[in-house]
Amino acid sequence: MIDAKTLADHNLTREEYELIVNLIGREPNLTELGIFSVMWSEHCGYKSSRVHLKKFPTRGKYLIQGPGENAGVMDIGDGLAVVFKIESHNHPSYIEPYQGAATGVGGILRDIFTMGARPVAVLDSLRFGPLDQPENRSIMDGVVSGISGYGNSFGVPTVGGEVYFHECYAQNPLVNVCCVGLARKDKLFLARARGVGNAVIYVGARTGRDGIHGATMASAEFGEETEHKRPNVQVGDPFKEKLLLEACLEAMARDLVVGIQDMGAAGLTCSSTEMAAKAGTGMEINLDLVPQREAGMNPYEIMLSESQERMLIVAEPEKVEELKKIFTKWDLEAVVIGKVTDDERLKAYFHGQLVIDIPVKAVVDLCPAYRRPARTPAFLRKVTRFRLPEMPSDLNQVFLQLLASPNISDKEWVFRQYDHMVQVNTMVLPGADAAVLRLKGLKKGLAMTLDGNSLYTYLNPRRGGQIAVAEACRNLACAGATPIGVTNCLNFGNPEKPEIMWQFKQAVEGIAEACRRFEIPVTGGNVSFYNETEGKAIYPTPVLGIIGLVEDTSLVPSAGFRGAGDVIILLGENKEELGGSEYLRLVFSEEKGQPPALNIEKEKRVQECCRQAIRSGLVRTAHDLSEGGLAVALAECSFKGPRRIGFQVKLDDRLRTDALLFGESQSRIILVARKDKARKILALARKMKVRARIIGRTGGRKMVIWHRKKKVVDQPVELGYRAWKNSIPDYFKVKKT
């Protein structure tokens, strides 16, 4: 009997339960209830988000596969397709940082190669609590080691991403991992259990009790042997995953696979029901045949285990032997556990008894969708009305302070733990606006970036969403790339709270509008709700992953100054916008005001101008302006070149000096060019109706900015560099006693 407690343990409401009874025509047994519970969970079923996610544009000229598959797919020409997706692994990474992050990488890698693509890059967006608290350092250390441990061993380069620190993530770190894969366009695979009578084959690691929903584990029906609660976080084995990748790609290349899906969230349950539902077929499996790591597992555990490094393959019966040979060659198991049927039901047998018999469509397609109430949060009125504080007298010192802020400072401590060069394609290394991969044998390349500003989104979710898209595209433009496709990871609090739902709805609409205007389709992604600890939600954090196409990799500019005597050009306009800036947060501890305004048409023109200047071979260095504003962007150019080079910049805008130096007005890019090329850039900008002007020169050992004939910044490059470089490592230094 299913009582109220069991339902609560399974996170199902009474109404949902009644719907299940209706759909299957009887009361479900506990295993069946478990199946509905995971498939109808927020994570798999998108109950609260689905109605809003429909607002995303999902068509585009490069699109091959939009939302609904394991990953999105874009056509990049030459018979190639890029396959990409982002996923969150926030909660597991808080409970067990190393394995939580590692299995986050493992999961997204499988999403990519299950489609027939070879993973060629990983990017991650990480958010932690402030580093002065030891527990946050410990979480960050574990997460970074976990990503490094899994990705490095698997052999995929981790080429970029972002790291951000804020109090709101102290007990709820965010770990969003994006993977990009490359496939032959004619060799893409979908999660379809096609062909009645075809074999259903289980491949990869054995099934254990790891990752089964903790609350349900403890339920009384299981008896003594499940007394000991297993940890809810799975354990990753990157070595096995690497073998699984090679074996799966080989089986696909030899045309032995009809359909394939990884066993990620909800394990065997999700892969079997989804593959059948999408193909309009059914599936019959024998649970006794599922390779098991532990003795005495029951059907509930086998179906709901989230053990890592497993896949489900559907193949024609006469090809099973050859398929098995490939897996044996890679020292992996491949076991036929069932067959495809025509009754659109999932039937599973255990010890000769029918233990599951449910319609797959009910499980997969009929999960209820909720239009949850939304309400503008009361705090907004307090934080957005705001008067700027008086300007500090020593902005030269503030400049150093900003460079040393962990949100702005160098992230090498993180990315040098990642193998970012394996596969020998990474031509723009981590630390630039966007990572760029060359494609061997071709002139073109791929650019990729992750972006999101949660403080902006907290102050104005709609604009925060728009800016995330705009800035990600701007990052790509700085590599000379055209954005072609989007994936996103939406990290929010509890959607049952109307204020959170409002933030979500607003952010989604902002992202949707920006994507439409940039003409880039959203190909999928992930929603992570319930990012709350003790009733306190994180700031709304949409993370955008955007892929761009570089026409000619030989023209990709560098992120740093390349030589002295070059001309520095600023595209775009400086405005008096300090709301939501890192400057206000750091110097005045104020998280107030309105985030910078965004005019998407203007933004597009600035980006197009930047791209065209790069494609005409005029640009030596390009860098977009973001956190920390103009002064910080210039300093980053000083630090990131092959040699550190200073600059002399003169500005005469009629603005407060702090807003000019550190304001985060949108739609601005620094371009650096040789003297003779600078004029051509200005002419191009004029033609494209983009404001552009020469603001200074590179050279010397100092970073100097003049504002209306007054020297407002004057710092030795080395001093600024050390502040920027040592900030994060210093937190992790072992104190010698």
Add this chain to the structure above:
Amino acid sequence: MKFGVVVFPGSNCDYDTFHVLQNVMGQETVFLWHKEHDLRGVDCVVLPGGFSYGDYLRSGAIARFSPIMREVKKFAGSGGLVLGICNGFQILLEAGLLPGAMLRNKNLKFLCQHVHIRIENNRTAFSSAGHRGQVLRIPIAHFDGNYYAPPDLLSQLEKNKQVVFRYCDEIGKLSEEANVNGSAHSIAGLINHQGNVLGMMPHPERASEKILGSEDGKIIFRSMIDYLEKKRGTGKKKATRAFRPTVTPLPPLIGTF
């Protein structure tokens, strides 16, 4: 010349090395599967980087038992040219083809970055295309690259000029800071006494194309090709340039070897 790149389960720089040897250096290159007993007539064996067998034990500790390593040992014993890169170096140490051992990096973290190494001995089959004291910019990517050997072995290695590469700064000076992983005597690359087996932690295959920021790694491959050509007595005839297949963004089907 014909190169063989060994593929252990968990090797992940196998195709990178293959790509550079075949597509950049223009040499015929084949993969050698770890379960094979046949070196397929190659002139040189390369053990690539990666995490052979997952390296859950000591790096390289399991790989040395694989069938192909028996053949590699025989090949090395008869004077065949063997290059071990990163995990390949670790395997050579575990297999006893080179002396010493690897410890965790001194900062106890994985390190992936460009480093500078200095050619200490250019009279080897792996460094003759460079000159002594030349500084190369080549990336490293490892967790266990902190070379260790007892003092008497170290002095013996120095005396025999077996240290081929040392970590240094960009102008060739040795320092604790430049020795990023903490290796004894800043050792980045080591050759056996016979001069036919070299292990190095830096990845020359990651520094062999201009688009990736450095071509210094080609000095190592060039040296090996020169040595093999001289040994065979073909000199620098055009014949060896014949092999140049089309380059594709995706690796060839792994299953074909």
